[in-house]
Amino acid sequence: MSSFQSLARAMFLGFRRDRGALFFTIALPLLFLLIIGGIFARQSTPKSKVLEIGAVPVVDQIPAEMRAGIDKSLKFTKVSDRDAALEKVRKGDYAAAIEQSGDRVVLHYSAADQVKTGTVQGQLDGLVQAANQAASGRPPKYRLEGQQVEDRSLKPIQYITPGLLGWALASAGMFGASTTLVTWRTKGLLRRLRLSPVPIRSVFAARVAVSLGVALVQTVLFIGVATMPFFGLKLAHYWWMAIPMVLCGVLAFLAIGMLIGAWAKTQEAAQGVTQIVVLPMAFLGGSFFNIDDAPRWLRVISEVFPLRHLNSGMLKVLVRGEGPASVLPQMGILLGFALVATLIAVRVFRWEQI
């Protein structure tokens, strides 16, 4: 075995036997996917709750063919106390309250949630119309016919997966690199290796190779789980471009981690600083919410984080179906981050603890 190979092997074994590292790089991100992805995958728009004060014949006598449609979006609850019902609407516990005296149907609503109110109003308007027709016995002259088109909007899982994966890669890469470098220095391994004829470049190259391999495993596992029917991730045509994309991103994270590790004197300092970088980066990088919804100034700030570029590139190739060339800018930016951070890290690098 060449010294590069055996160093890589030693480092890989060290990683594989580290339960903590395995948990944080593999298990925790999958757990996040399970929880966050699971919530969204299960989520449907909640029904609007409507109070029925006393008897309301238009509601009670809905024709059978309309009943199913109405039940999908509205849930009626019968009450008798009018004042209590109105109070509940005022508080926002119910979307509306409906009452009927003779031919007059009254809908009470608050303007708290206009979208919801609009839906309820429209639905009930339809009900009243239908009741009118039934009363007059004449068929309607105009009829609205709905035709569904294919749904191309991004389902939550489609942007949650690249985002969470990006966060997992960033924290594994940065924590891994920074704490490893500090451990090597404080435990004296660095000075011991300095006495061997192997160039220090090979030592770092072996560590980077192991990290890239681990990142690919993370990616495959993560995407594999997300494409299971329960989560329902649909991969776009050029999904394989995610591989070079991930490699570029991880190089950037490793370089920043090395920079922190080169600077930090203690394990605690390295972990603290890495955390200070990773957390805001995960939020502003768009890992936990869609950064495109954020105000412009926030979006501009987010550009200083490599994770932002990884996430947007991954979105493009993994789910938006854009071609390989579309992510070249992102890959270039990530490699740029990697280069700059490495150059600084080399300058800050110290062999000795003191």
Add this chain to the structure above:
Amino acid sequence: MPKTIVANDLRKRYGDVQAVDGVTLSVEEGEFFGILGPNGAGKTTTLEIIEGLRQADGGEVTVLGRSPWPRDPALLPKIGVQLQASSFFERLTAREQLRTFGSLYGVPDRKADAMLETVGLTEKADTPVEKLSGGQAQRLSIACALVHEPELVFLDEPTAALDPQARRNLWDVLRAINTEGRTIVLTTHYMDEAETLCDRVAIIDRGRILRSGPPAALVRDLDAATRISVASGVLSETEARALPGVDDLTDDGVSLVIATRDPSSVVAALAGRGALDGVQIKGATLEDVFLELTGREYRA
């Protein structure tokens, strides 16, 4: 004889501590050289300058004809170093550890495994380094220094954590290596170890070499009294004082101890009186030389 190490007027300062203050020494090829000194004397610092781990503030050093600073990849395969603080790859077993270090020098696994046997760790081959005892870790660290059969070996307190068996066994290993013609430089706090192993020692304190030479010569130069003790009561104090060559005398009720610079006359006289019951003769040792030179106070 070609010189393996030539160091001239080495100096190294840490803040306001002058750790090495003008050390000049040379080690010949095939020599077994010991560096002795109290805690903080500057032994480790001197070694690390020679190994090329630290840059001296002043002075010159050549190792096998080359300068160890800056890092010289052509020199490094020829030297083997056991540092005072062991350092290993995390979570590897003893065998994996040694094989990995071996592979950095192109040593095949088979030879690495043989080295594990040499330091008596075959039974612990599959134990992670974190779970080795202090002495076992120390032996593994020594094995890592020897695995590529270097021409020149540096050992910084190699036997500090070892039990008596491991210490004797390691002595055998080191003697064997030295007999093959390889040069060994070690530091130790065990004077008996230095006396048995080293061809030459240097006693160093406060960053300076106080004395150097073969251990026996240093002891002889000390001109210290030999202590002869016999069981109390075989001889009265007055009788003892009358013996030829007695310098000093004490009797604690268990042993009668005679200090003399003429041990042969004293022993002959004791034998003539049939008073050799429980006799013990202790000559001066390297430890006496060490204490004489460096004093008896604690060092920081």
